[in-house]
Structures are given as C-alpha cells and as structure tokens.
Amino acid sequence: METLTYEYRGGRPVNSPPPSVLVGVVGSGNLEVLVEPAPLGGLCRVEVQTAAVGFGATWQAVLDDVFARHPLADVRISINDVGATPAVVGLRLDQALDAFAGGTQP
Template identity: 60%
Template sequence: METLVFHYTQGQRRLATQPRLVGVVSSGNLEVLVHSTEPGTGCEIHVSTAAEGFGAIWQAVMNDFQERWQLADVRIAINDMGATPAVVRLRLDQAIETCLEPET
C-alpha cells in the first residue's frame, strides 16, 4: 500500500455537509469519503492505494480535480484498489456533487 497526501490552499468553495461516502473498494474501484473541516485548513486529499509508483499520475488527477472544484476547508480520503484515472475523476465528482445536494 502507498499513501499519498495532497494539500491545496487556494480554493474558495466550502462544503457545509455531513461526511459523505461514494463508491465501494473492490477490484478496480475505489471509495471516496468527504467531510468538512475547520475554516482555513484548505483542501487536503489522502490517498491509500494498492497500486504503488503512480504518484505523478495521482498528482495530475488531483490537480485537475482541485482546479475544477476549487474546494476549501474539506478533507477527502480515497481508498483505492487500482482504479483508472477516469474512474478516480468520476468518483471524486460524484462525491462532491452529493455534497452539493440538499441534505434530507
């Protein structure tokens, strides 16, 4: 297992939400857990992946994600079992979209 941490401080979009979980860890997939943090903490993404040696690809996908969403004061945990970059992007977008939906 490899653990990667990405931290971004330039985002402006805050998510006022309870923790949300999207996806399931299984062969070739991943889960994403999103929760709000204290003001001023930026966006922190923790990746635990079974596919070692792909840090540069993860960095590119996380940079693209943060550029599109501009998140602030949020922590994202990703548990990966070898998902492709396209699946990572899809799950991340799904997770943030669920945070933007009204809570019931």
C-alpha cells in the same frame, strides 16, 4: 500499499455542508471516496491509500484537474483505492464533490 497526501489552497468553503459524503466501494478497479468538512485553515487535503504503488505523479495530475473543477476549502477527502484507473478516480471524485457541494448524499 502506498499512502499519498496532497494539499490545495485557494478554494472556497461550502456553505452548510453535509456531515459527510461517501461514494464508491473498495473493490478491484474501484475506490471509495469520503468527503468531510474540516477546519484546515482554507486547505483542501486529499489522503490516498492505494494498492497500486508508484503512481504518485498520476494521482497529482488527476487531483489537479479535480481541484480545478471543484475548488473547495476546509475539506478533507479520504480515498481507499484498489487500482482504479484515472478516469474512474476522476468520475468518483466528481460524484462525491457534487454531492458534497449540493448538500445531498448521492
């Protein structure tokens, strides 16, 4: 297990966000993503717990792409991962952040 934390600046807060959004399941090759509004002084913070150790640089690359697509502020993203591939991680985050910004639970 490895715990990784990433922080992004320069995003925009979502107007009247939902209390939380949860997508995915903690199963092999899958992950769960929990998105919540949080008073982080404009930060977007991503906390990852992953069963696959040693992929910090890959997470950084995937999350950079995700933040470029969804530049959000004052958001806490919590991830429990069981070895999902980068493509699956990207899709799950798109799914979660679309729902968060759209204000509906998927």
